[in-house]
Amino acid sequence: MFARLIAASALVAAACAPAYAESKALDVLVDQTVALKLSAPANSVVVGNAAVIDVAIHDPRTLLITGKGFGSTNLLVLDHAGRTVYSNLMSVSDNRTDQLTIVRGEGNYTYSCTDRCRATPVVGDDAAHIEDTLKGVQVMQSAASGN
DSSP: OHHHHHHHHHHHHHHHSOTTBOSSOEEEEBTOEEEEEOSSOOSEEEESOTTTEEEEEEETTEEEEEEOSSEEEEEEEEOTTSOEEEEEEEEEEOOOSSEEEEEETTEEEEEEOSSSOEEOOOTTSOHHHHHHHHHHHHHHHHHHTTO
16 A cells, blocks of 8 residues: 555656756857747747847747847746746857957957858947948848839
């Protein structure tokens, strides 16, 4: 009888264990999106810090996670009954090998160097560098649309 009680307790404990919680953070690159497949349909999605990641719901079982800023936060997904479907730490970094960041004084200046280096500011870059690059993009878009 006692052995059955122990076995039943172990089964209940295993069934109640948070199998949804991941042991390792999900790594996302800044300015990149990854798809996350869920084991059950999502009803609610909660992001700890929306400055770090953004989440879009593609369908009830697929989330699209975009790295917005450097750092880490948590992601919690609940089903219709309020049960946890997914819970994990999200880590946003930038370990691309095709970028060059120049640190000049207090400012950072980032360039994409896929074929040759061109300005492509990221979070944390000098504000004037970001503004100048965006002005250049706007001029190109305006010219392309015939304005």
